[in-house]
Amino acid sequence: MLLKRLSEAMGPSGFEDEIRNVIREEVTPLVQDIRTDVLGNLLVKHGVDKPGPRVMLDAHMDEVGLMIVQVCENGRENGLLKFRALGGIDPRVLVSKPVFIGEARIPGVIGAKPIHLQAASERRKPLAMDQLYIDIGARDAKEARSLVKPGDVAIFATQFGEIGEGAIKGKSFDDRLGCALLIEALRESYDLPLFGAFTVQEEIGLRGAQAAAYGINPDIAIALEGTVCFDVVGAPSHGQSTVMGAGPALTVQDGQTIADRRFLDFMIHVAEKHDIPYQLRRVKGGSNDFGAIHKVRAGVIGGGISVPVRYIHAPAQVASLDDFNNSLLLVKAVLREIEQGGFSL
Amino acid sequence: MKDLITRLAQEIAPSGSERALMLQWMQELKAVADETLVDTLGNGIATKRGEGPHIMLAAHADEPGVMVIDIDADGFLRVIAMGSLEPAELVSRQVEFTNGVRGVIGLEDGVKLADASLNHLYVDIGANSREDAEKRIQIGLGGVVVQPLYELAGNRLAGRALDNRVGCAIAIAAFRELAAACRHVTLALTAQNAVGGRGARTAAYQINPDLALIIDAAPASDVPSGKATALSLGKGPAIKIMDGTAIVPLAVKDHLIAAAGTLGMDVQYEVWPGGKSDAGAVQLSVDGINIGGVSYPARYVGATQTVVDLADVENALKLVLEAAKTYEVR
Incomplete structure (x- = not known):
């Protein structure tokens, strides 16, 4: 199972060799071009000769x-x-x-x-x-x-496992769930130039993504993430960040990004049009690679799509497969809508 | 200047919500600029091509604010900050959101203000249920703590967002005059300074000037128990030596001092290790950009209202113009 392989692979920030090898093996048959840059980011191209906006999908390989x-x-x-x-x-x-x-x-x-x-x-x-x-x-x-x-x-040393009804437990769901979303999204082809960046050193300051985005120079970028969820033991609504099972979470503001309302509204529109559940990530703390990406060169529009993860950054984490699957549906639907000119730059 | 400042300071533009204000100003500056643009991050950029080195005039247009992140069943809102806003600055104040909706900020019963974080605050917009609130408010909406603008005695202004709409006014006025004098100049009214110079960085990348002058507030501490060494109101603009983001290259600092000397103007010097201006973001853009800073002293910088002296502001404008016109690339 892909999620198990990704979750159990080793890759602390700056030491992403093993997880990069796992991902390279998975994506090589799916993409046109694949390379590793100076920092260790694994960069893939998918349909680069097609017309349309250059779209970058990002997921960081490293784990705490x-x-x-x-x-x-x-x-x-x-x-x-x-x-x-x-x-x-x-x-x-x-x-x-x-x-x-x-x-x-x-x-x-x-x-x-x-x-x-x-x-x-x-x-x-x-x-x-x-x-x-x-x-x-x-x-x-x-x-x-x-x-x-x-x-x-x-x-x-946490083993991946399926628990309860459609839930998974394991380590490094932040951001191996994002890596899995990106790999799964690459299984289809899109009528636009798509760039995938599996980045390094996110957990110590979004370092890989900055170089990756500079190199790719995208028109639109989306960070795919596992994000904070604390919908348990009496946390008030504004202290939960996200709710497990309520669908992919879209960022409004985090420690490094204020969401661009135009792209946020576009993603909400796509979710509603395709009947995909979604929620808004309701906490300022934390960040994702989009925080670095959006400040590169002349600025990049985009956002973040995240799978809620309980006990994030801890040895054993819990997430919902429904949330994962709905996040994948949303990522693909967003790409399809961009492909059809649904978002004008 | 006072009218321009008054007009700018009445606009509501917390970090991330600058676009409407920028579109309005870029429209207005079309008549004097060769090109205007509101970019991806929300910076307003106006360029006039002409003689001499390319000068960038940068002033951040955003202000600290709050953002709605939750609406409870009874219609109360919860907010997070954009920039650093302490609970003590917010409690019992009115907030106005960018769509015009107003509310009152309350503190949860039983929580002492000294122990409070933003998690303990809520906004009452008069809604009686979540559904009712959602008709007027959406998660992600930005707002500011409102505070009317007043003219105090002694040619001074007090109010919200003077930091840094005063800087915007100086930059706009300087841009108009330099453009009229056929100089090569770009105005950048930058977005998202309060959250870390985000707009300035991408603006500078696009502009890549020979010199960027950063125009912003610097804290005046000529108040009861203020630090003895720092800036005073009414004693002239401050030439930036360093702040928390950048050390100004000596040649640029000396050029600004020489320009003040030519004008016979009294100036002060800004050494503000905690200051978070756009200077550093601009300086480290592209392959390094030459920067300088002209600041106007302001009391209560970091609070929801500040006090400035209009004579300092007028002189800051003169200093920017003199420095821009006499700068030579070496």
Whole structure:
């Protein structure tokens, strides 16, 4: 299953080799041209000799992860690994989670003091990132160093699975769901020049997308994403961002973009015309690659289409297959409408 | 100038909602420009080709505001900010949306203002249900905290959006005069400054001038317990040395000082490490653009209303004109 392959592949920001290889294998038969740019973005062309606006679909390959920064040498810490986050990770979600380090997938566990040994004051305070460590079962620093070195990266060791009624769980749904949407969209051909960008380093500042968009120089760009959803445990409507199962989420404003109302209204019109459910992403925090893309060169019009993801940036995330499928319908319908001149630049 | 400022300051254009205002102004400037354009991000750009180096006059046209992100079952709205607006600036004030709808900003009962975030605020537009509110409001709609414009004693103006419609007025007036003098000049009324110089970057990419002069407010602190070292109202325009986005190249700074000397004008110097002007976005566009800054001192910069001195504004215009006319590409 494509979603399983994408979700379980390794690709923390700056270390996207494995996920890029997976995606390259998937899309090579579907596109006219494929290349990897200097930053590591995987760029594909689909129908480039056709007339019409240059449309860029973007999904970032990278995921939040951890980087090993030190192999501890002394005393009881001997052989334990200190780490830092790559991308925005809440330290509270890390304790006791299994991880894989590097290409060799060395298994490790993020350790912390057990509850038995904690003082009451310690229990009330979440552990900070620098109080945590990864334990790979090494007897000492020498053994640890034979397996892992500073600069190696780790990902959550979460298996993909289908759960409940039409739901999925796994890691890195932000943004492997977007990657899957882009791959699926490339299976059809469109009467316009379509450019696909599977980008790097989104989680540390939308870095790959900036270079990708400069190179592609699109007329219209759409970022395909997995986005924040917290429609649970008493969150008020304005504190949910999105609702799982309510359809693809369209951005009105996030940390890096104020939506262009003309394109937002166009996407809403397309959704309503094709009877595809949609919702508006109702939170300012967070961002997606469109934040970098729209500021490139003379400016680019477009927007974001996102699948709601519960527990985003955490080791185990939950999303709805209905939302995924409806997002795909919307992406394709938007392309068809642009193809037919439904959006004038 | 006062009439032009008054006219500009009455317009409602929070970040991301500048297009209508820009279309109106570009229409108006068609008579003096060779080309006008409202671009993808909402910048208004007017170019006049003529003699001398290509000078870009940049002034951001947007203002901080709020955006509707939720409508509850009873018809109350929730908002997020565009730019930095603190709850204390918003509570109990009236907001006007870009479609003319007004509302009052309330704070959830039981929340202390000191602890409040925008999540605790709501807007009451007088609707009695979600359906009722949706007839007048849509999610994504922008608005501003309204505040009438008043003339204070001593040739001073107080009101909303003076930062930076004053700058727009200076830039428009300078553009008209430079165009009439057959100079090569481009006016850029930029969008989305309050959210991080977004419009300025794409505007500069298209214009790629020999020199860009950024015209914006700088904070005057000649107020009770204000910082002793900073700017005063009425003591002249401020030549930008640096702000939080850019350090002005020495040659441009010296050129501006020399221009002020030619005019025999008193000037001040802006050193504002926290300032978020368009300067940096313009400077780092294309392969690097030469920038300078002429600022007018304004009290209460960052709040929902500011106070400016019209003599500073007049002198800022003169300084921009002198600097633009005498600039030489080296």
